[in-house]
Amino acid sequence: MTAPPLDTEALRRRALDALLAARDRTRALTTCVDDRELTAQHSPLMSPLVWDLAHIGNQEEQWLLRTVGGREALRPDIDPIYDAFEHPRAARPSLPLLPPAEAHGYAADVRGRVLDILENSPLEGGSRLTHAGFAFGMIAQHEQQHDETMLITHQLRRGPAALTAPAPPPAPADAALLPAEVLVPGGPFTMGTSTEPWALDNERPGHVRDVAAFFIDTVPVSNGAYARFIEDGGYDDPRWWTEAGWAHIREHGVTAPLFWRRESGDLWLHRRFGVTEPVPPDEPVLHVSWYEADAYARWAGRRLPAEAEWEKAARHDPVTGRSLRYPWGDADPGPGHANLGQRHLRPAPVGSYPEGASPLGVRQLIGDVWEWTASDFLPYPGFAAFPYKEYSEVFFGPECKVLRGGSFAVDQVACRGTFRNWDYPIRRQIFSGFRTARDAQVL
Template sequence: MTDRPAETPKTAQGATARAAQGQGATTPAPPAPGQDAAALRERAVATLTRARDRTALLTSCVDEQDLTAQHSPLMSPLVWDLAHIGNQEEQWLLRTVGGRDAVRPDIDSIYDAFEHPRSERPTLPLLPPAEARAYAADIRDRVLDVIEHTPLHDGTPLLDAGFAYGMIAQHEQQHDETMLITHQLRKGPAVLHAPEPPAQDTGGATALPTEVLVPAGPFTMGTSTEPWALDNERPAHQRLVPAFHIDTVPVTNGAYRAFVEDGGYEDERWWAPRGWAQIREHSIGAPLFWRRDGGGWLRRRFGTVEPVPDDEPVLHVSWYEADAYARWAGRRLPTEEEWEKAARHDPATGETRRYPWGDADPAPEHANLGQRHLRPARAGSYPAGASPLGVRQLIGDVWEWTSSDFLPYPGFRVFPYPEYSQVFFGGDHKVLRGGSFAVDAVACRGTFRNWDLPVRRQIFSGFRTARDA
């Protein structure tokens, strides 16, 4: 299997130089009015610090043996991620943005995600844990000095609105998500702890309409104004979408269990051919980490075994599993443009929002993000985060598979290098939207596009269904 897109960014040959000069790039949006250099510096430092605090949590809660072990051939050793985070920060922020001398050019190749697939990384001469920590900390100290002394508005795309700092903060948070996946795959007792999602007096999913009608008409998809948006989210463009119905909440464990117990994994007619071959070859009969317990089901979650909660969004299902469930239910997965219209379009005003609830940055009352909790909230939670039409939990909780292949938008231009998005375009990867409880707000917005292979199950993925109106 190929590496997950969160492995990027990569410093390709000459890419940083082209980005710094602005050659062939789409310029990020200018800063918002009143967003001066001091405010941008404060934002850059705070966002990078939040990411590093999370990295420290994920790498300090286990011993050196766990840090250097490969807990699954699908994932890197945690210590590889730690040093890779520091190396990318060195290449982009210290060398390219800051123009400083290289600190460890000798390790660039070792931590090149494109050069070494995950299955090979334990065989590389990786920095040991103490050295990896010291290296990442040293780079961060130097980068903080760069932030203090480098102009944030110098007319080049890489620095406008502090884009480079946002890109690296998103990169670190994406690797934090992959490290959290590694923790889920890791055997052994629980080492991570977090409070339960808040109990919300919503009556649960049963008190809500099962689906919402999204009326036909145009809407603006993508963005040309979000300062830290990535190239695959650009540019903003009009889409005409026919009317459709979409689930009010993500598909729950209870609903998915009905599919399992109805023999869904034994009935070829629900499955795409490659999906059917996949589940037969690997004897898959339920979401990853589920196992039967008499007449019920248990799941393993970060080292704890517990009953599968029926009212939570289903988690750890592949695109093939989501697609099969939708067929069994007489429905389908939403397209990417349907998902984004449901999440961002306000039919009453015709406006396109940054998030379902409006333009304000995510707050705890809006969505389950940032590893504040180690599970999805129950279906129907976060009414303050609902879309104008009343669709719940479009941001946070679980990544949501769509039916769409990962393709460029009309007018797409590479920025800052082809290996971020362009090399993944095509029919091999399916688009996921919305983020999960494992995603930080800096790497999740109404336009954010994730993509992965349709066989992936270890990721924090769920889905909701749709139907034509």
């Protein structure tokens, strides 16, 4: 049976919209501060903003201008400078980076030529790289991922606020009445995808997983709930921590989520994009490491969900047996479904976005905060690296833990029910939170 023909013009429009949206965001993140701020390294964990800017242009040149378009290289001399695997972030300020005006001009020059290539590229048949516009979608996702990285840098930088955005809407009236947890029935479901045209290699192929019944939190763990863990001496009790986690927090003096500080008594303050404010108790907890998430879960008598459990809760429709693209169905995210795309500079209160709930009633599985899972970052059965090993394959193993669901800093082009993120269990500068799970009792 042959596959139906693609709507190549719709794919072309989608690719164009995704590329333009990413570039608008890149400009916003790199024009709101002066050249001194662009070239400074605000944390050894992050690159200077100007490195990310030129790296975005260089990746676009290499993949879309040279590989897809077959055009002559514009700046092959800078390829080694912007090779993310050649230079660790802490060393990038010492490189001969393009100055801000030149980096902006270079990225704009590449983009102008790429739009001409997009307009004239066949998006059906041909190579796997161009079929369904994959390469254009890959580069749009790459730019949005670096936009999220640059937003993390903005959070780490000191000084007055440079970014503004409206607060998310308040939680709906039923948020306080939601059940604490939801039962996800046991049985098989399809994990991953073999059909999503812009899915990246680590999301493929779709395959059947059999998952035992379990309970999962209806909403992410809140700041208020996490503060109770702190007040109960959670950071002082080795019972709740893995051996590596306990050693890490003792060595580095970790006593609360990153950016939190106690003002007096029970008042916690945190710094968010240059503004210090009281920690909102009803927001999902943010900037916690895997070690902290795991310790909280143990303290609460629960555990972190496995990656397969998280995806089943997010995608499985028990009525039809289908795995959906998103918790709410197959439609692309709208403003009522999830907090995505830097529309707000913070998570929405727990219980928000009822339109985005899964068929079982689990909320905020997409957007707001990346959610740590219990799982190591490993390939799916039948995995094949594409189009390069350095995107996923070199990170597989027990050193990295999987995060799912995206955050308020993630654009919808780089967030779906199958999307997999990963990081080291010590990481806290990322927009990470979590929810907990527990086994269902078998009678």
